[in-house]
Amino acid sequence: MSHHLRLVSFKLCPYVQRSVIVLNYCKIPYDIDYIDIMNPPDWFKALSPLGKVPIVQVDHERVIFESAVIMELVSELNPPLLHPHDPIDKAYNRAWIEYSGAMLGTQYELMTTPDEAVFTKALSTLKEQMGWVEQQMHATPFFNGESLNLIDAAYAPLFMRLAVLSKHYDLQAFAHTPKVKAWAEHLLALEAVKTSVVADFEPLFYQMLHNRKSYVAQFVPA
Ligand SMILES: N[C@@H](CCC(=O)N[C@@H](CS)C(=O)NCC(=O)O)C(=O)O
Structure with missing residues (x-):
């Protein structure tokens, strides 16, 4: 089953970039919204528990935060997991x-x-x-x-x-x-x-x- 992914990005953020690399590599479609992290909109403040990008909202519902977690999620949506097995x-x-x-x-x-x-x-x-x-x-x-x-x-x-x-x-x-x-x-x-x-x-x-x-x-x- 494919999920709808919405990535919230700040154009210069290296942690967002990690997520984008894995999305690109796994060829997973996603929507992207850009914000200015120095002046974040209220809708973002309501979604991001740490006030940080990246966040990924899955199926218009739950929000996943922390780039290392997002990378694993994206990879697991398109197996095999891009990690060693051991x-x-x-x-x-x-x-x-x-x-x-x-x-x-x-x-x-x-x-x-x-x-x-x-x-x-x-x-x-x-x-x-x-x-x-x-x-x-x-x-x-x-x-x-x-x-x-x-x-x-x-x-x-x-x-x-x-x-x-x-x-x-x-x-x-x-x-x-x-x-x-x-x-x-x-x-x-x-x-x-x-x-x-x-x-x-x-x-x-x-x-x-x-x-x-x-x-x-x-x-x-x-
Ligand atoms: N540990 C976080 C770090 C993310 C992070 O620091 N993002 C910066 C932008 S590059 C941010 O949103 N900063 C806003 C803030 O700390 O208030 C991750 O890996 O996702």
Whole structure:
């Protein structure tokens, strides 16, 4: 039985992007509503218990929140589940998906802080975190080997933002993590990833950096 899925999105949100990658990859149809997360409408506040995107409303009724949960739901609607089968491997993937959320937090600070010292500290934390991920890289071209799993979708938005920023400012984010670098390049070349953001993602992203008067804004186009 197919379900109606309504995704509520903010165009720049990396957690929404995770959900879109899996929806695209699984070729599951869905409706999408965009909101401005800085100024959310009342109907959204009434639906989202944490006030965060993404949420997915199923069959005009129940609301599912948290991107890692949404990714699993979408994948389970179109089996097989894009996770390893073995319980330990699956838990290990879930743990490192959670870790990518922490990395997105570091990346958010790096992108939005107006303060150069905070930026430098965040960049060094991000590189440390990247080092942890490098140690988990035992397969190619995807995290678990031959095919895309949820963990790949979880990390791709982080890699996309680093790639966009690195066009204008050499972050050296992958200087000591060649395996993560190769993984990132492979993910960013995928159709499901390329089509997971709006066409004007880059100008909107730059505009957000300028609006926030962030340290990195000085390096990106106006
Ligand atoms: N753990 C959440 C994080 C989602 C999240 O932080 N979304 C941001 C936008 S990118 C948001 O809605 N922020 C609004 C707020 O925290 O008030 C998930 O994985 O879905």
